[in-house]
Every structure is written in C-alpha cells, then in structure tokens.
Amino acid sequence: MNIGVLALQGDVREHLLSLENCGIKGRPVKTPADLYGLTGLIIPGGESTTVGKLLERSGLLVPLRRQAEAGMAIFGTCTGLILLAKNIEGYEEQPRLGLMDITVRRNAFGRQVESFETELPIPALGDPPLRAVFIRAPEVVRVGPGVEILASWGDRIVLVRQGRYLAAAFHPELTPDLRLHRYFLQECCGLAVGRTRPSSLSR
Numbered sequence: 001m002n003i004g005v006l007a008l009q010g011d012v013r014e015h016l017l018s019l020e021n022c023g024i025k026g027r028p029v030k031t032p033a034d035l036y037g038l039t040g041l042i043i044p045g046g047e048s049t050t051v052g053k054l055l056e057r058s059g060l061l062v063p064l065r066r067q068a069e070a071g072m073a074i075f076g077t078c079t080g081l082i083l084l085a086k087n088i089e090g091y092e093e094q095p096r097l098g099l100m101d102i103t104v105r106r107n108a109f110g111r112q113v114e115s116f117e118t119e120l121p122i123p124a125l126g127d128p129p130l131r132a133v134f135i136r137a138p139e140v141v142r143v144g145p146g147v148e149i150l151a152s153w154g155d156r157i158v159l160v161r162q163g164r165y166l167a168a169a170f171h172p173e174l175t176p177d178l179r180l181h182r183y184f185l186q187e188c189c190g191l192a193v194g195r196t197r198p199s200s201l202s203r
C-alpha cells in the first residue's frame, strides 16, 4: 500500500502517525522520484503560497498533477485544500494543483478567531461528530456539479469530495480520531483498512 505525505512544509509527522495508526506505513514525498507507485497522497496544512512555490521549485507540481489525473487519490487538509482548488479567491496567480472544481477563500474565519476547535457532524462518518481543529482555515465558497459536500460548519463548507479527491479545511491529523483518514484510504484509495488501534498521538 503506497501512501505518501507531501513533506515540503507542515504537519507531516502527524499525518504519518495517523496513517501508521490505520495500519499503513506512509512515506514522505519531497521529490518527483518519491511519487513513484503512489496510490494516494496527503497534502498537509502549512502556508499555501509557500507550499505552492516549493511545489514548483522542487519540480513536483507538474508530475504530481499528472499522476493524480492518471488515478492517484489526494487528501488535502487546510493548505492542501487550497492547493487542490481550481480557484483561490483573490490569489488567482498562486501556484496550485487546481484538480477540484471548487473555489476557496483563504483565512476565511477572520483574524480574531484564527484558530478554534469544534465538534463537526459528518454524516458520512456517522456518530459521534468529529473534533475538528481549524487553524487560519479556508472555506469553500463554490462547488462544481461533481463535488460532494461532506460537512459544513454553520453555512460554511469545510469538507468536500470529488471522486478520489478529498479536502478538509481543518486538521484531522491533530486529533486521535482516525475516521477521516480511514475514509480517505477506503473510499478514495480503495484500500481495505483493517482494525485500527487508537492513535498514540495525545493532546
């Protein structure tokens, strides 16, 4: 099972640990050669302008996009969601993968509430709601016809799926709940994820 975590910036270790707790040994992806044979890739949070530039500089942007178009699944969290979007409000020139038919608004939750946690109901995951950590989070302001809205916080769209692409405005790797990582592995990567042990990541 070949699952990678883009390791240019952000909480790479936490995503690798979440994968490990799902019974999967993920591998960090830093160069185009690291993409070889990947079934799925996680793009962690960070700063999307920086990660976009690093994607270009490392030569990963084009091969990564090509591999996704050829069938690789992608799970973008926060900055990952921004980089997956076709349109980024106010940042039309920012380098991105542009694989999902969505428009995002960066830093959508305002400066005074830059970070917060909430219990987020996600019907596709069942009960209980998922503890969701938002850190200078984006929101999705438009979805195209092929895009499924999996969760909203109030009237803000924060979790979307388009086939094998999954994108969250929050950080599932920062809580011990593995359901969203498992959802990605099963539904987007087509992997049979067996019984998992509880995350060893304590907060």
Ligand code: GLN
Residues within 6 Å of the ligand: 044, 045, 046, 047, 048, 049, 077, 078, 079, 080, 082, 106, 107, 135, 136, 137, 138
């Ligand atoms: N605010 C960041 C951006 O616009 C995203 C923050 C995050 O990934 N936690 O890129």
